[in-house]
Amino acid sequence: MKKIKLTQGKYALVDDEDFEELNKHKWYAQKLADTGNWFALRAVVLGPRKDGKFPKTVVWMHREILNMKQGDRKIAKHVKRNKTLDNRRNNLYVVKPMTRAASAMKWRDKDRVHARAVALKSQDKLCPSYSACKSYRAMIFRCYNPKADRYPRYGGRGIRVCDRWLSKTGKASVAALRIFEADMGPRPDGTTLHRVCKNGDYEPGNCVWSLDHAEPCSIAA
DSSP, X not given: OEEXXXXXXXXEEEOHHHHHHHTTSOOEEEEOTTTOOEXXXXXXXXOOOTTSOOOEEEEEHHHHXXXXXXXXXXXXXXXXXXXXXXXXXXXXXXXXXXXXXXXXXXXXXXXXXXXHHHHHOXXXXXXXXXXXXXXXXXXXXXXXXXXXXXXXXXXXXTOOBOXXXXXXXXXXXXXXXXXXXHHHOOOOTTOEEEESSTTSOBOTTSEEEESSSSOSOOOOO
């Protein structure tokens, strides 16, 4: 076991075989406002946009150790949920898509009762986390509500949300929100939900948590 120094006086624990590769990068300590847990992450520069700028996204140390990629529809978890800076392999495991789907089925009945609350009120207590719920609600709002200020730039020009992140009735739901957060991972403080391809839909593989405040890329659909 070895330690990797993070910012804010924190350290991450890693296995000896992972230390050399991980220690090549500068890692930051990030405390999630929703849970109070600390995580290790680093900034990664994405491809340039049309304006020549290079936006950034984040990579979580525990996902990198497990060789997970953005949009792979899997989520890495810690065995000891209160030990999120312990990134040794025996404290990490991967949740497969089928496992998440089965878990979401438990919320199917509650979806019918709370779907409207989730769509309109980001403070809903059933949300997995406030920050992810806020981004999810805003995504649905600008794609499907013609009264939204930003609707002309999104729903008005055909940008949609994938079926995976909607309920079976094509609306926001608690189960769909949970799948959304499982696909995207926890939202780091200071980041927003962006599409890699500005003309593409909101779907796994085309969405990242970005530190920049503009769409990360200008790839045409």
